[in-house]
Amino acid sequence: MRNRISKRVKEKHQKAIRNVVKGLSRRVEVYKQSQKLICPNCNYDKFTDSSTGKCKYTPVQAIVKQQEWEAAGNVTVRYKYFLKGRCPVCNGRGYLETTRKTWIDALVTWDPSARGYGNSITYGPAGAEGSTIVALKTNPKHFDLFKNSTKIVVDGIDCKMSKPPLLRGLGAQAILVITAFTTLKQSIDSNEIIKDYT
Numbered sequence: 001m002r003n004r005i006s007k008r009v010k011e012k013h014q015k016a017i018r019n020v021v022k023g024l025s026r027r028v029e030v031y032k033q034s035q036k037l038i039c040p041n042c043n044y045d046k047f048t049d050s051s052t053g054k055c056k057y058t059p060v061q062a063i064v065k066q067q068e069w070e071a072a073g074n075v076t077v078r079y080k081y082f083l084k085g086r087c088p089v090c091n092g093r094g095y096l097e098t099t100r101k102t103w104i105d106a107l108v109t110w111d112p113s114a115r116g117y118g119n120s121i122t123y124g125p126a127g128a129e130g131s132t133i134v135a136l137k138t139n140p141k142h143f144d145l146f147k148n149s150t151k152i153v154v155d156g157i158d159c160k161m162s163k164p165p166l167l168r169g170l171g172a173q174a175i176l177v178i179t180a181f182t183t184l185k186q187s188i189d190s191n192e193i194i195k196d197y198t
């Protein structure tokens with residue numbers, strides 16, 4: 001009997017949290033694993049894992065390609081003729097590394113143990129000393145995104161997940177709980193913060 005009541009209370013609580021997530025959530029930046037793209041401007045040599053140092057295009061072709069690229073709404077330099085040597089697009093690496101990130105809405109609780117939510121938080125070895133814990137509650141649809149993320153930026157502060165994302169509850173009542181930590185040593189880039197709040 002006690003279990004049944006507590007389960008109902010729990011479900012009610014989770015439903016309430018989901019409503020709060022919708023209403024009071026903040027925007028959190030989630031970084032996905034970076035993607036390697038073979039340089040569009042030069043030839044990549046897989047044996048040396050670098051650029052062959054030769055442009056794929058003639059000077060005119062490169063200009064046309066870049067114009068098409070910009071016409072499609074891009075601002076980056078992707079096609080630029082060079083005679084020999086270091087490719088100006090990939091700096092001789094032969095590939096471009098793109099950082100992918102996305103914004104999601106989450107309910108943010110800094111230092112949850114100090115606010116009485118501590119029972120559910122287990123401190124991993126990496127997050128134990130000299131770090132601050134942050135708990136995020138969000139929609140379960142973001143499970144894979146967080147699972148494959150490399151970095152989370154909360155209120156302009158870089159965080160790393162201390163354990164895999166946790167689904168709490170079932171069905172429509174389910175919420176996704178993310179536990180992350182940040183080291184106190186990390187300095188906050190003031191430009192970053194300005195960007196985050198615009």
Ligand SMILES: [Zn+2]
Binds near residue numbers: 040088
């Ligand atoms: Zn290149």
